[in-house]
Amino acid sequence: MEALNEVLLSKLKIKFGDIAAGYSEFRGELTVIVPKERIVEFCKFLKKEIDPGYDLLADLFGLDMNTAEKRFCVAYNCYSTTSGHRMRIKVFTEESDMKVPTVTGVWSTANWHERETFDMFGIVFEGHPDLRRLYMPEEFEYHPLRKDFPLMGIPGSLDLPSKYEKYGTDDRTDRT
Amino acid sequence: MKNMEQTTGQTGRKSKILQALENEHTTVSFDDPLESEMILNMGPQHPATHGVLRLLIKLDGETVIAAVPELGYLHRGYEKLAEHCSYHEFIPHTDRLDYISPMSNNTAYVLAVEKLLGIEAPPRAQYIRTLVSELARISSHLMFAGSLAMDVGALTVWMWTFREREKLYDIFEAIAGARFTTSYARIGGVAQDLSPGAMNMIRKFIEEFPANLGESEQLLNTNSIFIGRTDGIGTISLENALDLGVTGPSLRACGFQHDLRRANPYLVYKELDFEVPVFEGGDVLARYYVRMAEMKESTKIVRQILDKIPAGEIYPDRPKKVLPHKQRVYSKMEELIHDFMLINFGIEPPSGEVYHAVESPKGELGFYINSKGDGCPWRLKIRSPSMVNLQALGLMAKGAMISDVVAIIGSIDPIMGEADK
Numbered sequence: 001m002e003a004l005n006e007v008l009l010s011k012l013k014i015k016f017g018d019i020a021a022g023y024s025e026f027r028g029e030l031t032v033i034v035p036k037e038r039i040v041e042f043c044k045f046l047k048k049e050i051d052p053g054y055d056l057l058a059d060l061f062g063l064d065m066n067t068a069e070k071r072f073c074v075a076y077n078c079y080s081t082t083s084g085h086r087m088r089i090k091v092f093t094e095e096s097d098m099k100v101p102t103v104t105g106v107w108s109t110a111n112w113h114e115r116e117t118f119d120m121f122g123i124v125f126e127g128h129p130d131l132r133r134l135y136m137p138e139e140f141e142y143h144p145l146r147k148d149f150p151l152m153g154i155p156g157s158l159d160l161p162s163k164y165e166k167y168g169t170d171d172r173t174d175r176t
Numbered sequence: 177m178k179n180m181e182q183t184t185g186q187t188g189r190k191s192k193i194l195q196a197l198e199n200e201h202t203t204v205s206f207d208d209p210l211e212s213e214m215i216l217n218m219g220p221q222h223p224a225t226h227g228v229l230r231l232l233i234k235l236d237g238e239t240v241i242a243a244v245p246e247l248g249y250l251h252r253g254y255e256k257l258a259e260h261c262s263y264h265e266f267i268p269h270t271d272r273l274d275y276i277s278p279m280s281n282n283t284a285y286v287l288a289v290e291k292l293l294g295i296e297a298p299p300r301a302q303y304i305r306t307l308v309s310e311l312a313r314i315s316s317h318l319m320f321a322g323s324l325a326m327d328v329g330a331l332t333v334w335m336w337t338f339r340e341r342e343k344l345y346d347i348f349e350a351i352a353g354a355r356f357t358t359s360y361a362r363i364g365g366v367a368q369d370l371s372p373g374a375m376n377m378i379r380k381f382i383e384e385f386p387a388n389l390g391e392s393e394q395l396l397n398t399n400s401i402f403i404g405r406t407d408g409i410g411t412i413s414l415e416n417a418l419d420l421g422v423t424g425p426s427l428r429a430c431g432f433q434h435d436l437r438r439a440n441p442y443l444v445y446k447e448l449d450f451e452v453p454v455f456e457g458g459d460v461l462a463r464y465y466v467r468m469a470e471m472k473e474s475t476k477i478v479r480q481i482l483d484k485i486p487a488g489e490i491y492p493d494r495p496k497k498v499l500p501h502k503q504r505v506y507s508k509m510e511e512l513i514h515d516f517m518l519i520n521f522g523i524e525p526p527s528g529e530v531y532h533a534v535e536s537p538k539g540e541l542g543f544y545i546n547s548k549g550d551g552c553p554w555r556l557k558i559r560s561p562s563m564v565n566l567q568a569l570g571l572m573a574k575g576a577m578i579s580d581v582v583a584i585i586g587s588i589d590p591i592m593g594e595a596d597k
Contacts, residue, residue: 026528027291055418058533058540059559077531077544077559081418081432084439086531109421112567120255135248135596144256151260 004085005030011050016042031088036100039091043076043106046089052082057103060113062121066147071095072123076103093123102128120145213241216578220249224327224582227592229566231585235578243573243581245566250596258556262522263289263363264499266556271357273560274594276319277312279348280536282361287442288532288543289363292525293497299444301365303485306443308351308360309534310474310481311378314385315344316537316589317425317467317474324464324586325396328405333392340388343381350374363523364498365491375482382478389471396464406460410572410584413458420571421564424539425470426588428454429462436535447484450477460580460587467589497523522551531559538562538589562588562595 005025012032022033034042046054059077070092079086093100102125103110114125115134122143125131133140142149142157219230228249234241254273258266270285271278283305290296297305322337345355351374352360352367360367396402412422414430427434435452437445453469455462492498499518500511527549533542539561546555565588572584 027294027530029530031529056423057421058423059531059542059544059557061544061557063546063555075544077542081434081439086440088529088531107421108416108419109564109567112563133248135251137248144253149256151256 002028004083005087008050008085008087015045015049029086029088031090033090033092036091036093039076039089040101040103040106042089043078043103046078046087047106052080052085054078054080054085054087056081057107057109057113058086060103060110060117062117062123062145064121064145064147069094072098072121074100074117074123098122099124099126101126104128119143122146218581220246225585226323226590229585229590229592229595231569231581233573233578233581238578240573240576240578240581243570245569247563247566247592247596250592252597254597255556255558258553260552262519262551263525263553264518264522266553267361267363268357268359271359272593273558273597274316274536274538274541274562274591275356276591277316277537278356278358279308279312279352279360280534281541282359283309283443284532284534284536284541285543286361286363287534288530288545289523289525291532292528292530292545292547293363293523294526295364295492295494295497297365298489298492299486300369300488301490302444303481304366304370304490305361306445306448307370307378307478307481307485308348308358309443310477311344311347313474313537314471315341317471318344320467320537320586320589321392321396321464324406324460324583324589325392325402327582327586328402330395330399330402333395336388336392336395340385347374347377347381350377362491362499364494365489369490370485378478379482382475382482385475386472389468393468403461405580405583406464406587408457409460409580410576410587411457411459412568412572416571417458417568420568422539422568424535424537424561424565425466426463426539426565426568428452429466430458431456436533436540440533442532442534444481448477448480460583463587524549524551533559536561538591538594539565541594558594558597560594560597562590562592563597566590566595 008030009023024031056079057076058079061075063073063075065071065073072093072095074091076089077086078089091100100123102114104114112134114128115132117123118125118131119133119136120143132138136144137158139159140157142154214235216233216235218233219225220228225231230246230249232244232246254269257269267282267285270281273281318337318341322334325333348358349355351370352358412430414432417427417430431454433452433454438452450473453466453473455465491501495510495514500515504511505515525547527547529544529546531542531544533540540559541561542559544557544559545553548554569584569588573581576584
């Protein structure tokens with residue numbers, strides 16, 4: 001896999017000389033950091049122009065780094081079914097500007113992944129065809145996977161039915 | 177809503193019941209169901225949606241114009257929970273993701289943690305993990321075959337495949353001590369060694385299984401009702417499937433050979449001889465054929481493992497990374513200290529990020545772990561195949577009949593515990 005990392009990096013350096021500088025390798029896995037303005041262009045290049053192309057977007061998810069600058073991150077897990085090589089792209093975004101361009105135009109599968117990331121972190125994907133919450137209820141106000149969201153949840157944040165509504169009884173009167 | 181009286185003035189088409197309901201206070205208006213589109217809500221509590229999947233279906237008569245899956249009814253926030261669990265504590269939670277094949281989930285998770293730690297399980301443990309993963313694949317595909325057949329109206333097959341699954345549960349009980357939520361894999365190895373009794377049970381099962389599976393196959397493969405309900409239903413092209421990230425048997429049913437066991441071999445798959453079944457068509461029937469063929473390949477793999485499995489340790493001697501043997505914890509000071517540290521503070525792997533994916537029965541199951549060197553993961557992302565494959569449901573169901581929707585859901589084989597995380 002390390003050899004394939006080298007091949008890919010050399011190809012990226014020709015096209016995106018400045019971008020490919022920000023990369024890291026850990027346990028043989030390649031991570032490239034891309035500025036968010038160029039993410040769509042970068043993904044299109046990865047899928048269509050490189051041979052073999054990274055035709056499968058295996059995963060897309062958010063990360064909360066809990067830092068003052070570049071707090072949020074979106075990671076793209078790209079896979080080539082031809083060579084079996086996997087690479088990760090990372091895009092950082094500030095808490096004050098939670099917008100990242102969508103890659104649904106490149107891989108349709110990004111649709112639900114971006115909805116999940118929006119749901120969990122509140123990252124807004126610009127140009128997404130249907131940016132709704134995926135798991136949490138539509139009226140939920142928080143983004144649960146952020147580090148400032150407590151594990152036990154926030155009391156009253158979910159509109160649950162009262163005991164009376166649910167069972168038809170009330171603790172105080174114990175009447176139906 | 178169009179008021180028939182106002183727009184068409186066809187009072188004559190109103191039934192007598194509706195006319196009787198009308199008085200000076202009420203006017204009853206209705207749409208002709210055959211001339212308008214209808215929104216049908218299916219689930220989340222529905223016997224054919226395999227759990228708590230909710231579908232909103234737009235119908236024109238009986239034809240599906242659009243189907244939109246809604247997720248989240250079983251969302252338990254495992255990714256959040258993982259950030260507050262030590263690496264060991266999260267193993268039982270992986271059982272509850274794809275609860276039809278907990279063995280392969282355990283294995284997938286510990287492989288990711290081991291990659292992060294930079295350790296490898298001893299050969300015997302690797303073989304045992306491969307063995308249980310393949311048994312889990314058989315168990316999962318049996319569930320698929322039974323429920324798909326039941327969804328299209330053949331109840332007997334469900335009884336017969338569940339008889340086989342019952343034997344598999346007995347085997348899991350003999351291996352891990354639990355039938356359903358096994359939590360069998362450990363970071364660095366497996367919980368217990370494979371006993372000779374369990375080996376004999378597996379051997380007996382493998383001898384009998386092909387014939388028993390053949391019985392079910394005979395019921396379905398030449399059954400014109402089953403073929404009629406599945407052939408050419410829910411088709412998806414290879415381009416669309418890849419674009420939508422579909423993996424596993426559903427992708428291989430589009431005539432594309434992609435299997436992580438072959439593409440990125442993990443465990444001991446490199447040393448085993450097996451085929452990756454591929455079928456053309458991309459419809460429900462092709463997805464059924466792929467899974468039936470995979471069960472036979474899994475039997476082949478299990479047989480090879482039983483012959484090849486080496487003797488030796490099932491747990492590496494890496495005191496700072498993996499939990500020491502309980503016997504030694506009670507008798508030796510060093511081990512007691514390590515055990516105390518690992519239980520209380522976690523493993524504390526190096527900081528970094530890894531992703532490891534396995535070919536689970538449903539498709540590519542991957543765990544991404546971001547570590548900051550603490551005892552808990554900073555971020556754990558579960559790449560669940562059921563959730564990604566469900567995204568293709570809308571496309572597969574488009575243009576199908578309403579009765580085909582249950583067959584299409586059954587053919588994707590989603591497990592909501594995994595899709596909703």
